[in-house]
Amino acid sequence: MKIEEIEEEVVNEFSAYEDWLDKYNVIIEMGKSLPMIDEKYKTDAFLITGCQSKVWLHAEYLDGKIILTADSDAIITKGIINILIRIFSNQSPEDILHANLDFIDKIGLKEHLSPTRNNGLSSMVKQIKLYALAFKTKMEQQGYVG
Amino acid sequence: MIFPIDKIRSDFPILHQEVYNRPLVYFDNAASTQKPIRVIAAIQRYYEHDNCNIHRGVHYLSIKATEAYEEARKEICEFINAGNKREIIFTKGTTESLNLVATTFGKRYLNPGDEVISTIMEHHSNFVPWQQVCLERGARFRVAGLSSRGELDLEELYGMINEKTRLIALTHVSNVLGTINPVKEITAIAHQRNIAVLVDGAQGVSHLPVDVRDMDCDFYCFSGHKMYAPMGIGVLYGKEKILEELPPYQMGGEMIKEVYVDHTTFNELPFKFEAGTPNVEGVVGLREAIHYLNELGMKEVASYEESLLKYAMEKLSGIENIRVFGTSKQKASLVSFLIGNIHPFDAGTIIDKMGIAVRTGHHCAMPLMDYLKIPGTLRASFAFYNTTEEIDRLIASINKVKEMFK
Structure with missing residues (x-):
């Protein structure tokens, strides 16, 4: 599926819930089912700074796509990462770099993006885009076309 | 009642x-308290009727604004029972008050080998300025720990005091643990050894009656916004004798007496430490908040x-x-x-x-x-x-x- 299609799917899922607590119940459930990062990547080198909770994010490049895995010590953060992974993992660097982030606003997670709140959704998105840029540059240097 | x-x-x-x-x-x-309607109204009234730069003009508004500002200083002096108005310096907040003292006290009194004692329960604002000034001056920064109840380990603190200790910087009330420290007792012991005591009162002044002369500390710092007054206004109380000894912190504006091409003389206390145009609006709001607290x-x-x-x-x-x-x-x-x-x-x-x-x-x-x-x-x-x-x-x-x- 394309990034925009998954984003629309996520937005639709959240639109079923009016109350914030219900939305967070969904995020908590998502947090519990986050595909776990390999323990060997849970080091400071993969730690995203700027979050109130710890977030480790790992990316690898496989057949033109970026595969993301992550973990956090907070469950809500894990739930948010799970949404991001569902949207951005298994996509090409090019598509990730050009992805529109309106979905965050639409599901009401905008407050998590605010740079003044140190809970790091913005840091996570930034890191994913940085990985995409790094892989894109590397592949171009090697003469591949993503 | x-x-x-x-x-x-x-x-x-x-x-x-x-x-x-x-x-x-x-x-x-x-983190910050809310403001009663009369504080908000006092600020609005100030801008509608009295706003002007202070201490400079001879005209009506300038005199009125200056009076409001200096009257506030007098009332703050009474609120914490300071000795006189020269001991009340207006700052941006507790953090600026603490940085002012760390910087100027460091310049004047800290030499290589000297020691400053703080505690592990300090807010960064009463920890980092001392840590950094000690690094700059080649002094030793020492940190006392806690008991299991989150009280200051007084035995450890007193054990750290020696002939090299120049100052103890500690909080009146911990912003995390709520612990109220026995600042009066600590000050009495420090003064026997001629050691200065600075108290971070950011969490103290809004909860407890504060009497700086009874406490006998050398410095007491607090913020307006944690005591129902606006943000951007704070106070440094310092004993006149020690404030006189400290060099100025920032230069320009009201802290100047006379400027020549090759040197400058500085204004007297409290103006010596109030560089630039002050936050008159904040002072007016703080004064009103104190009226409110006094009535309660x-x-x-x-x-x-x-x-x-x-x-x-x-x-x-x-x-x-x-x-x-x-x-x-x-x-x-x-x-x-x-x-x-x-x-x-x-x-x-x-x-x-x-x-x-x-x-x-x-x-x-x-x-x-x-x-x-x-x-x-x-x-x-x-x-x-x-x-x-x-x-x-x-x-x-x-x-x-x-x-x-x-």
């Missing part, structure tokens, strides 16, 4: 609103807040798996806690969605978090406009958190 809580709540317009479709409960008072009575405020704290501690102890940090016998009205192994960010996010403002994180006290070996806490800090019904809502939200993260 019955505390007139309904009347008091009606003085704070911001409290009467809904967040996420639930009535707001504001328990982040240790700081003793009555302290006693009402103590009853809130007692109620909260009792209710929290009734919940399984709650860890409370800071159980000092002398404790201000805040509680730091963790719910089982639930991350404070997770719990805080849900509590927020239930309309309750608590603080999560390290509370600008990373050394203390490391010392306690925790990532952070949830902190509910109370003010005199809070109620036991609001604490009941906090307890219900904690139970909800436990249910959601089961």
Whole structure:
């Protein structure tokens, strides 16, 4: 599926819930089912700074796509990462770099993006885009076309 | 006396609103308190009738604004029982007051090999300036630890005092643990050895009656915004004798006496430390907040807040798996806690969605978090406009958190 299609799917899922607590119940459930990062990547080198909770994010490049895995010590953060992974993992660097982030606003997670709140959704998105840029540059240097 | 809580709540317009479709409960008072309507009105009145730069003009408005500013200084002097107006310096806030003292005291008194003692429960603002000035001056920065109740380990603190100690910098009330430190006793012991004492009063002045002369500390620093006044205004109290000895902090404006091409002479206290155009609006607001607190009575405020704290501690102890940090016998009205192994960010996010403002994180006290070996806490800090019904809502939200993260 394309990034925009998954984003629309996520937005639709959240639109079923009016109350914030219900939305967070969904995020908590998502947090519990986050595909776990390999323990060997849970080091400071993969730690995203700027979050109130710890977030480790790992990316690898496989057949033109970026595969993301992550973990956090907070469950809500894990739930948010799970949404991001569902949207951005298994996509090409090019598509990730050009992805529109309106979905965050639409599901009401905008407050998590605010740079003044140190809970790091913005840091996570930034890191994913940085990985995409790094892989894109590397592949171009090697003469591949993503 | 019955505390007139309904009347008091009606003085704070911001409290009467809904967040996420639930009535707001504001328990982040240790970060910043709300402002009574009369403080807001005083600032508006100032801009509508009196606004002008002070101390300079001979015209009507300038005289009026200067009078308001200097009258406020006098009332603050009385509020904390300072010796005279020259001992009251207006700053941007506690952090600036602390930096002012660390920088100027460092320049004047700290030499290589000298020592400054602080404590592990300090806010970064009373920790980092001393750590850094010690690094600059080649002095040693020493940090006293805590007892299991989160009280200052006095034995360790006193054991650190020696002939090289120049100053002890400590907080009146811990912003994380609520611990009220025995600053009067510590000052008496420090003064026997000719050591200066600085007290960070940011969390003290809004909860307790403060008498700096009884305490006998050399410096006492606090912020307006934590005591129902606007942001951007703070106070440094310093004993006149020691302030006279310190060099100026920033240059320009009111702190100048005469300027020549090759040298400058400086104004007398308190102006020597007030560079640039001051925050007159903030001072006017702070003055009004002090009138308000005086009318309520700081003793009555302290006693009402103590009853809130007692109620909260009792209710929290009734919940399984709650860890409370800071159980000092002398404790201000805040509680730091963790719910089982639930991350404070997770719990805080849900509590927020239930309309309750608590603080999560390290509370600008990373050394203390490391010392306690925790990532952070949830902190509910109370003010005199809070109620036991609001604490009941906090307890219900904690139970909800436990249910959601089961």
